[in-house]
Amino acid sequence: MTPAELKKRTMGYALRCVKVAGTLPKGPVGDPIARQLIRSATSVAANYRASCRARSQAEFVSKLGIVEEEADESVFWIEFGVEAGLVKTSRVTSLLSEGNEIVAIVAASRKTARSRAKKPKP
Numbered sequence: 001m002t003p004a005e006l007k008k009r010t011m012g013y014a015l016r017c018v019k020v021a022g023t024l025p026k027g028p029v030g031d032p033i034a035r036q037l038i039r040s041a042t043s044v045a046a047n048y049r050a051s052c053r054a055r056s057q058a059e060f061v062s063k064l065g066i067v068e069e070e071a072d073e074s075v076f077w078i079e080f081g082v083e084a085g086l087v088k089t090s091r092v093t094s095l096l097s098e099g100n101e102i103v104a105i106v107a108a109s110r111k112t113a114r115s116r117a118k119k120p121k122p
Helices: 003-023 030-051 057-083 089-118
Strands: none
Touching: 003 030, 003 057, 003 089, 030 057, 057 089
């Protein structure tokens, strides 16, 4: 997957999460969960974009770490919304799948980038 494709994919994920957050019930339970989901999902897209502009391999690896953490947190908030009865599983199944795929892609990319950073340059 190219960086441009992953930029588009993370942006789409963030947009879908924002839409789901907008459907959560208003009130003392739904509002904080919606805010957390919006914050973490938009951070996925923003930090992946920032990683593409990294000035060093170390900065790239660090930004990918943030992307991985935020994507995993987004999955958590979606799962929490389901468990709390705020959203139906059928409404977010594909979103959960996408979030988990992004976590896996970024984790693998980070691992590769770390191993490349450790190799001595000729």
